[in-house]
Amino acid sequence: xxxxxxxxxxxISLQDWQSLxxxxxPFTRYEFLHALEVSGSVCEATGWQPMHxxxxxxxxxxxxxxxxxxxxxxxxxxxxxxxxxxxxxxxxDYYPKLINAVPFTPATGPRIAFASELGDxxxxxxVKLIVDTLKQVLGDTDGSGxxxxxxxxxxxxxxxxxxxxxxxxxxxxxxxxxxxxxxxFLSRFNSRKxxxxxxxxxxxxxQGLHLQMRGATEVSADxxxxxxALYHRTYFKRSGRQGYLNNAFFKxxxxxxxxxxxxxSAHHQSLDKEMLAAALYFRDSTTLYGRYWGTQLDVDGLHxxxxxxxxxxxAIAEGLARFDPGAQGEHKIQRGFTPVKTCSYHWVAHPxxxxxxxxxxxxxxxxxxxxxxDGRNYLPFREGEKIFPDNALLEYQNEA
Numbered sequence: 001x002x003x004x005x006x007x008x009x010x011x012i013s014l015q016d017w018q019s020l021x022x023x024x025x026p027f028t029r030y031e032f033l034h035a036l037e038v039s040g041s042v043c044e045a046t047g048w049q050p051m052h053x054x055x056x057x058x059x060x061x062x063x064x065x066x067x068x069x070x071x072x073x074x075x076x077x078x079x080x081x082x083x084x085x086x087x088x089x090x091x092x093d094y095y096p097k098l099i100n101a102v103p104f105t106p107a108t109g110p111r112i113a114f115a116s117e118l119g120d121x122x123x124x125x126x127v128k129l130i131v132d133t134l135k136q137v138l139g140d141t142d143g144s145g146x147x148x149x150x151x152x153x154x155x156x157x158x159x160x161x162x163x164x165x166x167x168x169x170x171x172x173x174x175x176x177x178x179x180x181x182x183x184x185f186l187s188r189f190n191s192r193k194x195x196x197x198x199x200x201x202x203x204x205x206x207q208g209l210h211l212q213m214r215g216a217t218e219v220s221a222d223x224x225x226x227x228x229a230l231y232h233r234t235y236f237k238r239s240g241r242q243g244y245l246n247n248a249f250f251k252x253x254x255x256x257x258x259x260x261x262x263x264x265s266a267h268h269q270s271l272d273k274e275m276l277a278a279a280l281y282f283r284d285s286t287t288l289y290g291r292y293w294g295t296q297l298d299v300d301g302l303h304x305x306x307x308x309x310x311x312x313x314x315a316i317a318e319g320l321a322r323f324d325p326g327a328q329g330e331h332k333i334q335r336g337f338t339p340v341k342t343c344s345y346h347w348v349a350h351p352x353x354x355x356x357x358x359x360x361x362x363x364x365x366x367x368x369x370x371x372x373x374d375g376r377n378y379l380p381f382r383e384g385e386k387i388f389p390d391n392a393l394l395e396y397q398n399e400a
Contacts, residue, residue, distance in 0.1 A: 001062070001126065003133045006052040009033045012064070020064055020113035024260070024284040027102040028066060028110055031256040039248035042103050046244075047071040051098075053133065055126055062115040063126050066102065067134075069143075071095045075244050077106035077327045078149050078169065078344045083357065087144060092350065098134055098146035104244045106171070106327040107289050108342055111151040127158040131347070138349055145348040156343055164345040165354070167361045168368045170375070172330070172337035174323035177389040179316045182309070185336065193334060193380030200301040201309060207299050209266050209276070211306065213314050216258035219265075224254060227263065227278045230294025245292070250280075260284065264310035266295075266302060279306045281314070288315045290325035308335055321389070330375070338387050339375035341368060 006012055014030045021028055036042040037050060048068045055063035073080055076099065087094035100111050112130065114123055134146045148159060160166065179185040186194050204211075219227075228247045235243035254261060266277040277295035281288055293307050308325060315323045325332060333339065346361075348354040379387065 001055055001057045001129055003053060003055050003129060005067075006050070006054060008037050008050045009052060010037065012052075012054070016061060017064060017113075020061065020115055021110060022113070022116065023110060025109040026257065026260045026282040026284055026289070027105045027107060028113070029257060029260075032253060033066060033102075035249050035252035035256065036103055036245075039246055039252060041245050041249045042068070047074065048103050053130060055129060060115070062118055062122075063130070064113045065100055065130060066111070068099045068101070068103065069096045069141075070099050075104040076101060076147075076149060078147070078167065080147070083348075083353070083360075086356070087350075087353065090353075092144075092353075093142065094144045096141060096143045098138065098143060099149065100146065100151075101149035105291075106150055106342075107324055108150045109152055111148055111155055123158060124161060127155075128162060131159075131162045131164070135347065135349075143349070144353075145346060147347075148345040150342055150344060156345070159345040162347075164347050165358055165361055166365075167344045167346060168365050169342045169344070170339050170368055170372050171327055171342050172325070172332035172375075173340050174312055174315065174325070174337050175388055176315055176319070176321050176323075177386060181316060182313050185312065185316065188382060188385045189336070189380040190382050197335060197380070200304060203301045204266075204299065204305045207302075208269050209299065209302065209305075210269070210271050211264060211266050211310055212271050213262055213264045213281075213310050216254045216261040216263065219254075219263050223263075223265070223275055224250065226275045227265075227280065227294065230275070230278055230296060231280075231292050232294070233296065234294040243292075262288075262314065264306050264314075266297075266306055277302055277306050279310070281311060283318075283320065286321045288318075288320050288323045290323070304331075304335065308332070308337075312336070333375055333378050334380050336380055338379065339372040341372055 009017065009030060017030045026032060042048040042050060047070055051067050051069055053065040053067050054061055072095065073084060084094040114126065118126065138146065151159065186197065228250050232243055260282050262281040262283060264279045264281065265275045267273040268276055276297050279290060280292040281290055283289065288311055290307055290311050295302060311323050311325060325337065346357060348357050376387065
Protein backbone atom coordinates (compact mmCIF):
# COMPACT_ATOMS: atom_id res chain seq x y z
CA UNK A 1 0.00 0.00 0.00
CA UNK A 2 1.10 3.58 -0.61
CA UNK A 3 -0.14 6.94 0.61
CA UNK A 4 -0.22 10.41 -0.92
CA UNK A 5 -1.78 13.77 -0.12
CA UNK A 6 -4.21 15.97 -2.02
CA UNK A 7 -3.79 19.73 -1.92
CA UNK A 8 -7.57 20.02 -2.15
CA UNK A 9 -10.56 17.81 -2.65
CA UNK A 10 -10.73 19.01 -6.25
CA UNK A 11 -7.66 16.83 -6.92
CA ILE A 12 -9.91 13.76 -6.78
CA SER A 13 -13.14 13.15 -8.63
CA LEU A 14 -16.49 13.21 -6.91
CA GLN A 15 -17.05 9.58 -7.90
CA ASP A 16 -13.68 8.36 -6.61
CA TRP A 17 -14.19 10.15 -3.27
CA GLN A 18 -17.83 9.32 -2.74
CA SER A 19 -17.57 5.64 -3.71
CA LEU A 20 -15.54 4.91 -0.57
CA UNK A 21 -18.06 6.26 1.94
CA UNK A 22 -20.62 3.68 3.02
CA UNK A 23 -23.21 5.98 4.62
CA UNK A 24 -25.20 9.08 3.67
CA UNK A 25 -23.66 11.13 6.48
CA PRO A 26 -23.73 14.62 4.94
CA PHE A 27 -20.56 16.22 6.22
CA THR A 28 -17.99 14.00 4.51
CA ARG A 29 -19.79 14.24 1.19
CA TYR A 30 -17.61 15.57 -1.60
CA GLU A 31 -20.12 18.34 -2.20
CA PHE A 32 -19.93 19.61 1.39
CA LEU A 33 -16.13 19.56 1.63
CA HIS A 34 -15.77 21.00 -1.88
CA ALA A 35 -18.07 23.91 -0.97
CA LEU A 36 -15.92 24.68 2.07
CA GLU A 37 -12.82 24.87 -0.11
CA VAL A 38 -14.04 26.68 -3.24
CA SER A 39 -15.86 29.27 -1.13
CA GLY A 40 -12.61 30.08 0.67
CA SER A 41 -14.09 29.17 4.04
CA VAL A 42 -11.40 26.49 4.31
CA CYS A 43 -7.94 27.34 2.97
CA GLU A 44 -4.45 28.24 4.10
CA ALA A 45 -5.50 31.85 4.76
CA THR A 46 -8.21 30.74 7.22
CA GLY A 47 -5.86 28.35 9.01
CA TRP A 48 -7.40 25.21 7.50
CA GLN A 49 -5.00 23.98 4.82
CA PRO A 50 -6.50 20.89 3.11
CA MET A 51 -4.14 17.93 2.74
CA HIS A 52 -6.50 14.98 2.39
CA UNK A 53 -4.78 11.60 2.62
CA UNK A 54 -5.35 8.82 0.08
CA UNK A 55 -4.33 5.18 0.50
CA UNK A 56 -3.86 3.04 -2.60
CA UNK A 57 -3.30 -0.68 -3.05
CA UNK A 58 -2.52 -2.16 -6.47
CA UNK A 59 -3.43 1.22 -8.06
CA UNK A 60 -6.88 1.14 -6.44
CA UNK A 61 -7.94 3.66 -3.84
CA UNK A 62 -8.80 1.79 -0.64
CA UNK A 63 -9.13 4.64 1.88
CA UNK A 64 -9.40 8.43 2.10
CA UNK A 65 -8.98 10.70 5.12
CA UNK A 66 -10.32 14.27 5.31
CA UNK A 67 -7.26 16.03 6.71
CA UNK A 68 -6.21 19.60 7.41
CA UNK A 69 -3.08 21.34 8.61
CA UNK A 70 -4.12 23.84 11.28
CA UNK A 71 -2.38 26.97 12.50
CA UNK A 72 -4.90 27.65 15.28
CA UNK A 73 -7.62 25.76 17.18
CA UNK A 74 -10.74 27.64 16.10
CA UNK A 75 -13.70 25.79 14.64
CA UNK A 76 -12.89 22.37 16.11
CA UNK A 77 -15.07 22.14 19.26
CA UNK A 78 -12.58 19.87 21.01
CA UNK A 79 -10.81 22.54 22.96
CA UNK A 80 -7.03 22.22 23.25
CA UNK A 81 -6.15 25.82 24.00
CA UNK A 82 -4.65 24.76 27.34
CA UNK A 83 -2.35 22.33 25.53
CA UNK A 84 -1.26 25.06 23.12
CA UNK A 85 -0.63 27.43 26.02
CA UNK A 86 1.49 24.83 27.81
CA UNK A 87 3.60 24.36 24.68
CA UNK A 88 4.09 28.12 24.37
CA UNK A 89 5.13 28.49 28.00
CA UNK A 90 7.68 25.72 27.44
CA UNK A 91 9.09 27.60 24.46
CA UNK A 92 7.69 25.13 21.94
CA ASP A 93 5.40 25.52 18.93
CA TYR A 94 2.02 23.80 19.12
CA TYR A 95 1.14 24.76 15.55
CA PRO A 96 1.02 23.46 12.93
CA LYS A 97 -0.96 20.39 13.83
CA LEU A 98 -2.96 17.92 11.73
CA ILE A 99 -6.72 17.50 12.11
CA ASN A 100 -8.85 14.63 10.80
CA ALA A 101 -12.25 16.27 11.15
CA VAL A 102 -15.01 18.15 9.37
CA PRO A 103 -14.34 21.89 9.72
CA PHE A 104 -16.74 23.75 12.00
CA THR A 105 -18.85 20.60 12.44
CA PRO A 106 -18.84 18.87 15.86
CA ALA A 107 -21.09 16.02 14.66
CA THR A 108 -20.02 12.43 15.31
CA GLY A 109 -19.63 10.42 12.12
CA PRO A 110 -17.21 8.59 9.80
CA ARG A 111 -13.72 10.07 9.63
CA ILE A 112 -11.94 7.53 7.43
CA ALA A 113 -13.55 5.94 4.37
CA PHE A 114 -12.62 2.37 3.51
CA ALA A 115 -13.21 0.46 0.31
CA SER A 116 -16.01 -2.08 0.75
CA GLU A 117 -13.73 -4.99 -0.10
CA LEU A 118 -11.43 -4.36 2.87
CA GLY A 119 -11.81 -6.89 5.66
CA ASP A 120 -11.24 -6.19 9.33
CA UNK A 121 -7.57 -7.19 9.24
CA UNK A 122 -6.96 -4.98 6.22
CA UNK A 123 -8.64 -2.04 7.95
CA UNK A 124 -6.32 -2.50 10.93
CA UNK A 125 -3.34 -2.51 8.56
CA UNK A 126 -4.65 0.55 6.71
CA VAL A 127 -5.15 2.59 9.89
CA LYS A 128 -1.66 1.67 11.04
CA LEU A 129 -0.28 2.92 7.72
CA ILE A 130 -2.28 6.14 8.03
CA VAL A 131 -1.03 6.79 11.56
CA ASP A 132 2.58 6.02 10.61
CA THR A 133 2.30 8.35 7.61
CA LEU A 134 0.98 11.19 9.74
CA LYS A 135 3.74 10.73 12.31
CA GLN A 136 6.31 10.95 9.55
CA VAL A 137 4.75 14.12 8.12
CA LEU A 138 4.72 15.71 11.57
CA GLY A 139 8.40 14.93 11.94
CA ASP A 140 9.15 16.54 8.60
CA THR A 141 7.11 19.69 9.37
CA ASP A 142 7.81 20.01 13.12
CA GLY A 143 4.11 19.61 13.82
CA SER A 144 3.01 18.97 17.39
CA GLY A 145 0.58 16.12 16.72
CA UNK A 146 -2.56 14.95 15.00
CA UNK A 147 -6.15 14.75 16.19
CA UNK A 148 -9.20 12.78 15.03
CA UNK A 149 -12.34 14.59 16.17
CA UNK A 150 -15.80 13.04 16.70
CA UNK A 151 -15.20 9.65 14.99
CA UNK A 152 -17.99 7.08 14.81
CA UNK A 153 -17.86 4.04 17.07
CA UNK A 154 -16.37 1.61 14.54
CA UNK A 155 -13.27 3.73 13.99
CA UNK A 156 -12.58 4.23 17.68
CA UNK A 157 -11.41 0.65 18.18
CA UNK A 158 -9.01 0.95 15.24
CA UNK A 159 -7.53 4.19 16.58
CA UNK A 160 -7.18 2.77 20.08
CA UNK A 161 -5.07 -0.07 18.63
CA UNK A 162 -2.53 2.56 17.59
CA UNK A 163 -2.21 3.84 21.16
CA UNK A 164 -3.83 7.15 20.38
CA UNK A 165 -5.05 9.05 23.42
CA UNK A 166 -8.80 9.02 23.89
CA UNK A 167 -10.47 12.19 25.07
CA UNK A 168 -14.14 12.31 26.01
CA UNK A 169 -16.63 15.15 25.85
CA UNK A 170 -20.36 15.62 26.31
CA UNK A 171 -23.13 16.73 23.98
CA UNK A 172 -26.91 16.71 24.21
CA UNK A 173 -28.88 14.64 21.69
CA UNK A 174 -32.56 13.89 21.22
CA UNK A 175 -33.66 10.30 20.64
CA UNK A 176 -36.87 9.14 19.05
CA UNK A 177 -38.74 6.63 21.18
CA UNK A 178 -41.33 6.03 18.48
CA UNK A 179 -43.24 9.23 19.25
CA UNK A 180 -46.43 9.73 17.22
CA UNK A 181 -46.11 13.51 17.28
CA UNK A 182 -44.80 16.35 19.45
CA UNK A 183 -47.68 16.02 21.91
CA UNK A 184 -46.83 12.35 22.38
CA PHE A 185 -43.23 13.37 23.08
CA LEU A 186 -44.43 15.91 25.65
CA SER A 187 -46.70 13.36 27.28
CA ARG A 188 -43.56 11.56 28.52
CA PHE A 189 -42.50 14.67 30.52
CA ASN A 190 -43.39 15.21 34.12
CA SER A 191 -46.22 17.68 34.56
CA ARG A 192 -44.16 20.71 35.62
CA LYS A 193 -41.64 20.43 32.78
CA UNK A 194 -44.40 19.78 30.23
CA UNK A 195 -46.23 22.95 31.26
CA UNK A 196 -43.01 24.95 31.13
CA UNK A 197 -42.22 23.87 27.59
CA UNK A 198 -45.78 24.54 26.40
CA UNK A 199 -45.59 28.04 27.87
CA UNK A 200 -42.34 28.61 26.04
CA UNK A 201 -43.88 27.68 22.69
CA UNK A 202 -46.98 29.73 23.45
CA UNK A 203 -44.90 32.88 23.99
CA UNK A 204 -43.67 32.63 20.42
CA UNK A 205 -47.21 32.27 19.06
CA UNK A 206 -48.35 35.25 21.13
CA GLN A 207 -45.83 37.40 19.27
CA GLY A 208 -47.68 36.57 16.05
CA LEU A 209 -44.86 34.40 14.73
CA HIS A 210 -45.49 31.46 12.42
CA LEU A 211 -42.86 28.81 11.72
CA GLN A 212 -42.31 26.33 8.93
CA MET A 213 -39.77 23.67 8.02
CA ARG A 214 -38.92 23.42 4.32
CA GLY A 215 -36.56 21.50 2.08
CA ALA A 216 -33.83 23.50 0.34
CA THR A 217 -35.59 23.58 -3.02
CA GLU A 218 -38.71 25.07 -1.43
CA VAL A 219 -36.79 28.14 -0.28
CA SER A 220 -36.36 30.98 -2.78
CA ALA A 221 -33.00 32.48 -3.72
CA ASP A 222 -33.98 35.73 -2.00
CA UNK A 223 -34.79 33.85 1.18
CA UNK A 224 -31.42 32.11 1.11
CA UNK A 225 -29.81 35.55 0.88
CA UNK A 226 -31.88 36.60 3.88
CA UNK A 227 -30.83 33.49 5.80
CA UNK A 228 -27.17 34.34 5.28
CA ALA A 229 -27.77 37.92 6.40
CA LEU A 230 -29.47 36.65 9.56
CA TYR A 231 -26.65 34.17 10.24
CA HIS A 232 -23.98 36.80 9.68
CA ARG A 233 -25.77 39.41 11.80
CA THR A 234 -26.33 37.04 14.72
CA TYR A 235 -22.80 35.65 14.66
CA PHE A 236 -21.29 39.14 14.58
CA LYS A 237 -23.53 40.33 17.42
CA ARG A 238 -22.57 37.33 19.55
CA SER A 239 -18.83 37.19 18.87
CA GLY A 240 -17.92 40.52 17.34
CA ARG A 241 -16.54 38.88 14.21
CA GLN A 242 -17.67 37.28 11.00
CA GLY A 243 -18.87 33.68 11.01
CA TYR A 244 -16.64 30.90 9.78
CA LEU A 245 -18.80 30.37 6.68
CA ASN A 246 -19.54 32.78 3.87
CA ASN A 247 -22.46 33.24 1.52
CA ALA A 248 -20.72 31.36 -1.29
CA PHE A 249 -20.56 28.23 0.88
CA PHE A 250 -24.27 28.26 1.64
CA LYS A 251 -25.17 28.89 -1.99
CA UNK A 252 -23.10 25.96 -3.17
CA UNK A 253 -24.33 23.35 -0.68
CA UNK A 254 -27.93 24.37 -1.33
CA UNK A 255 -27.30 23.85 -5.04
CA UNK A 256 -25.30 20.61 -4.85
CA UNK A 257 -26.89 18.66 -1.97
CA UNK A 258 -30.39 20.11 -1.46
CA UNK A 259 -31.93 16.76 -0.58
CA UNK A 260 -30.05 16.79 2.74
CA UNK A 261 -30.80 20.38 3.74
CA UNK A 262 -33.78 21.79 5.63
CA UNK A 263 -34.59 25.32 6.76
CA UNK A 264 -36.82 26.24 9.70
CA SER A 265 -37.97 29.84 9.36
CA ALA A 266 -40.07 32.25 11.41
CA HIS A 267 -42.43 34.83 9.86
CA HIS A 268 -44.70 37.48 11.34
CA GLN A 269 -48.46 36.97 10.93
CA SER A 270 -48.24 34.63 7.92
CA LEU A 271 -45.75 32.29 6.26
CA ASP A 272 -45.52 34.40 3.10
CA LYS A 273 -44.14 37.37 5.03
CA GLU A 274 -40.45 38.24 5.39
CA MET A 275 -38.21 35.72 7.14
CA LEU A 276 -37.34 37.07 10.59
CA ALA A 277 -35.35 34.14 11.98
CA ALA A 278 -34.12 30.85 10.59
CA ALA A 279 -32.13 27.72 11.42
CA LEU A 280 -30.37 25.50 8.90
CA TYR A 281 -30.44 21.72 9.31
CA PHE A 282 -28.76 18.82 7.54
CA ARG A 283 -30.05 15.26 7.59
CA ASP A 284 -29.28 11.72 6.57
CA SER A 285 -31.34 8.54 6.72
CA THR A 286 -31.18 8.27 10.52
CA THR A 287 -30.24 11.64 11.99
CA LEU A 288 -31.13 15.33 11.87
CA TYR A 289 -28.29 17.77 12.46
CA GLY A 290 -28.96 21.31 13.66
CA ARG A 291 -26.23 23.62 12.42
CA TYR A 292 -26.60 27.39 11.83
CA TRP A 293 -29.00 29.99 13.16
CA GLY A 294 -29.76 33.68 12.73
CA THR A 295 -32.41 36.22 13.76
CA GLN A 296 -33.29 39.89 13.62
CA LEU A 297 -35.65 39.59 16.59
CA ASP A 298 -35.14 39.33 20.33
CA VAL A 299 -38.17 37.20 21.22
CA ASP A 300 -38.25 34.96 24.27
CA GLY A 301 -38.27 31.32 23.17
CA LEU A 302 -37.71 31.94 19.46
CA HIS A 303 -34.27 30.32 19.44
CA UNK A 304 -35.59 27.20 21.15
CA UNK A 305 -38.59 27.03 18.82
CA UNK A 306 -36.57 27.46 15.63
CA UNK A 307 -33.49 25.42 16.54
CA UNK A 308 -34.99 22.65 18.71
CA UNK A 309 -38.75 22.21 18.61
CA UNK A 310 -39.06 22.52 14.84
CA UNK A 311 -36.28 19.96 14.57
CA UNK A 312 -37.97 17.55 16.96
CA UNK A 313 -41.27 17.83 15.08
CA UNK A 314 -39.50 17.15 11.80
CA ALA A 315 -37.54 14.17 13.17
CA ILE A 316 -40.74 12.62 14.51
CA ALA A 317 -42.61 13.16 11.24
CA GLU A 318 -39.73 11.66 9.23
CA GLY A 319 -39.11 8.75 11.60
CA LEU A 320 -35.51 9.77 12.26
CA ALA A 321 -33.81 8.07 15.18
CA ARG A 322 -31.78 10.98 16.48
CA PHE A 323 -31.46 14.75 16.46
CA ASP A 324 -28.02 16.23 17.07
CA PRO A 325 -28.58 19.98 17.61
CA GLY A 326 -24.89 20.94 17.85
CA ALA A 327 -22.27 21.29 20.55
CA GLN A 328 -22.69 22.50 24.14
CA GLY A 329 -25.80 23.85 25.82
CA GLU A 330 -27.00 22.50 29.17
CA HIS A 331 -30.30 24.27 28.53
CA LYS A 332 -31.09 21.45 26.10
CA ILE A 333 -31.50 18.93 28.94
CA GLN A 334 -34.80 20.31 30.25
CA ARG A 335 -36.10 20.20 26.67
CA GLY A 336 -35.55 16.47 26.33
CA PHE A 337 -32.01 16.27 24.98
CA THR A 338 -29.96 13.57 26.69
CA PRO A 339 -26.31 14.03 27.73
CA VAL A 340 -24.18 11.62 25.69
CA LYS A 341 -20.44 11.18 25.52
CA THR A 342 -18.38 12.03 22.47
CA CYS A 343 -14.81 11.00 21.70
CA SER A 344 -11.72 12.33 20.02
CA TYR A 345 -8.30 10.72 19.56
CA HIS A 346 -4.91 12.38 19.79
CA TRP A 347 -1.24 11.73 19.16
CA VAL A 348 1.27 14.19 20.59
CA ALA A 349 4.82 14.08 19.27
CA HIS A 350 6.66 15.42 22.33
CA PRO A 351 7.07 12.53 24.83
CA UNK A 352 6.76 14.62 27.99
CA UNK A 353 3.71 16.46 26.73
CA UNK A 354 2.24 13.18 25.54
CA UNK A 355 2.40 11.86 29.10
CA UNK A 356 0.84 15.09 30.38
CA UNK A 357 -2.01 14.82 27.85
CA UNK A 358 -2.66 11.21 28.88
CA UNK A 359 -2.95 12.33 32.52
CA UNK A 360 -5.16 15.28 31.56
CA UNK A 361 -7.55 13.10 29.52
CA UNK A 362 -7.78 10.47 32.27
CA UNK A 363 -8.80 13.09 34.82
CA UNK A 364 -11.16 14.77 32.36
CA UNK A 365 -12.83 11.43 31.59
CA UNK A 366 -13.84 11.01 35.22
CA UNK A 367 -15.27 14.52 35.24
CA UNK A 368 -17.14 13.89 31.97
CA UNK A 369 -18.61 10.64 33.28
CA UNK A 370 -19.90 12.40 36.37
CA UNK A 371 -21.17 15.37 34.34
CA UNK A 372 -23.16 13.16 31.93
CA UNK A 373 -24.64 11.05 34.70
CA ASP A 374 -25.58 14.09 36.75
CA GLY A 375 -27.10 15.79 33.71
CA ARG A 376 -29.46 12.87 33.15
CA ASN A 377 -30.91 13.48 36.59
CA TYR A 378 -32.34 16.75 35.26
CA LEU A 379 -34.08 15.32 32.21
CA PRO A 380 -37.78 16.25 32.09
CA PHE A 381 -39.11 12.74 31.57
CA ARG A 382 -41.38 10.98 34.05
CA GLU A 383 -39.72 8.52 36.38
CA GLY A 384 -39.20 5.20 34.63
CA GLU A 385 -39.42 6.68 31.11
CA LYS A 386 -36.75 5.28 28.80
CA ILE A 387 -34.10 7.74 27.69
CA PHE A 388 -32.87 5.69 24.74
CA PRO A 389 -35.19 3.87 22.32
CA ASP A 390 -34.58 0.23 21.53
CA ASN A 391 -33.21 1.10 18.10
CA ALA A 392 -30.79 3.80 19.26
CA LEU A 393 -27.29 3.58 17.84
CA LEU A 394 -25.10 1.11 19.76
CA GLU A 395 -22.49 3.75 20.53
CA TYR A 396 -25.11 5.64 22.54
CA GLN A 397 -26.74 2.57 24.12
CA ASN A 398 -23.36 1.67 25.59
CA GLU A 399 -23.26 5.01 27.37
CA ALA A 400 -26.76 4.89 28.85
